[in-house]
Amino acid sequence: xxxxxxxxxxxxxxxxxxxxxxxxxxxxxxxxxxxxxxxxxxxxxxxxxxxxxxxxxxxxxxxxxxxxxxxxxxxxxxxxxxxxxxxxxxxxxxxxxxxxxxxxxxxxxxxxxxxxxxxxxxxxxxxxxxxxxxxxxxxxxxxxxxxxxxxxxxxxxxxxxxxxxxxxxxxxxxxxxxxxxxxxxxxxxxxxxxxxxxxxxxxxxxxxxxxxxxxxxxxxxxxxx
DNA sequence: CACGAGATCAGCT
DNA sequence: GCTGATCTCGTGC
Numbered sequence: 001x002x003x004x005x006x007x008x009x010x011x012x013x014x015x016x017x018x019x020x021x022x023x024x025x026x027x028x029x030x031x032x033x034x035x036x037x038x039x040x041x042x043x044x045x046x047x048x049x050x051x052x053x054x055x056x057x058x059x060x061x062x063x064x065x066x067x068x069x070x071x072x073x074x075x076x077x078x079x080x081x082x083x084x085x086x087x088x089x090x091x092x093x094x095x096x097x098x099x100x101x102x103x104x105x106x107x108x109x110x111x112x113x114x115x116x117x118x119x120x121x122x123x124x125x126x127x128x129x130x131x132x133x134x135x136x137x138x139x140x141x142x143x144x145x146x147x148x149x150x151x152x153x154x155x156x157x158x159x160x161x162x163x164x165x166x167x168x169x170x171x172x173x174x175x176x177x178x179x180x181x182x183x184x185x186x187x188x189x190x191x192x193x194x195x196x197x198x199x200x201x202x203x204x205x206x207x208x209x210x211x212x213x214x215x216x217x218x219x220x221x222x223x224x225x
Numbered sequence: 226c227a228c229g230a231g232a233t234c235a236g237c238t
Numbered sequence: 239g240c241t242g243a244t245c246t247c248g249t250g251c
Contacts, residue, residue, distance in 0.1 A: 055243070064243070068238055075235065093233030095244045112243055133246075146244045191243060193238075227251080237241085 014039075014173040019164060022083030022102055026109035029083075029102040030056040031183050031204040031222055035176035038116055040152040041169050047123050047152060049142065050175060053115035053205035053212045055188045057099070059108060064194035067108030079108035084164040088149070088156050095146030096155050100163060100172070114189070114203070115143045116152075117211040127151035138210040145213075178224060182207040186216035 014037065021032055033051050040047045057065040066089070067079045078087045079101055087099035087110050103109035117138070118124035127142060128135055131151045135141045142148040149155070154170070163172045185201040192198055204222060205212045 057243075063238070066236090066238080066243080071236090071238070073236070089243085090234060092242065092244050093235085097243060099243090110243095114243085144244070150245090189243070193242080227249100229247105229249085231246090231248105232244105235242095237239100 016164060016166060017172045017174055019084070022100070022164065023104065024083070024102055025107075026056040026058045026102045026111050027202060028225060029100070029109075030054040030111045030202065031185070031224055032178045033100065033111055033113075033172070034183055034204060034206055035178055035181050037119065037173040037175040038113065038152075039171045039173055040154065041167070041171075042126075042153055044126060047126050048119040048173075049116035049123060049127075049152075050119060051113055051115075051172075052117050052209045053113075053143075053203070055112040055114055055204070056202040057110045057112060058202070059103070061197075062194070062200075063197045064188060064191040064200075065108065065110070067110075070108065076108065078160050079110050080106050081160075083109075084162050086158050086161045086163060086170055088154060088159045090156060091146065096149035097145040098149055098152075098154050098170075112145055113148065114145050115139070115205065115209075115211045115213050116148050117142070117209065139213060141211070143211045143213040147213075183222040183224075184216075184219035185222040186219040189214060 060070045067076045082105040083102040085101035098113045099110040142151045184207045188203045
């Protein structure tokens, strides 16, 4: 039995991420989302997992970004929302990718969530069931943007929802302090068309975490700014 | 383990 | 018509 507090607030209850993080440019928000807890509310119950790999897609100048040159289409429109919006899009005709929109309204920044780690065995079991494919190693379950969306049953119906609401289909809760984590940075995956932006070290992940999609031998330690 | 092909849709970057 | 912020399954070392 937990102690009863006079203010009625359970100090152990999960707290939503501080709203300031969503206001940051994507390249600053991306490493700070590592170690935070993504919550997916489904009919079968809540699934909680730790964010372990992210990529930054930063604004109108980034040739790797869907919103390069401030392109506004039905797909990219949500990127122009105020930070905290959910951006889900379809890739290669069959896979979904989950992004956290950041920065101010009309500044199209987004952080792609590339890998997550289930917090408990129960979370892992639910994710395996949704995944529907043989899972031989951790990264088979949720190491990769398409895999984690399948494992968390995320599709375009969640586009335009928000991460900063306590009862939404997706939210982000306060997890670990990013300062305490071993974060590395490396170039982003599969964007050779991005010209001089292709080599920018805008992928961030927890060194050695088995859920990370691709480990880069050239990855460098990242220092939070 | 390294590849290659196929699945299949939105936007033309 | 082609390509992509991908993944799975098959073949062949």
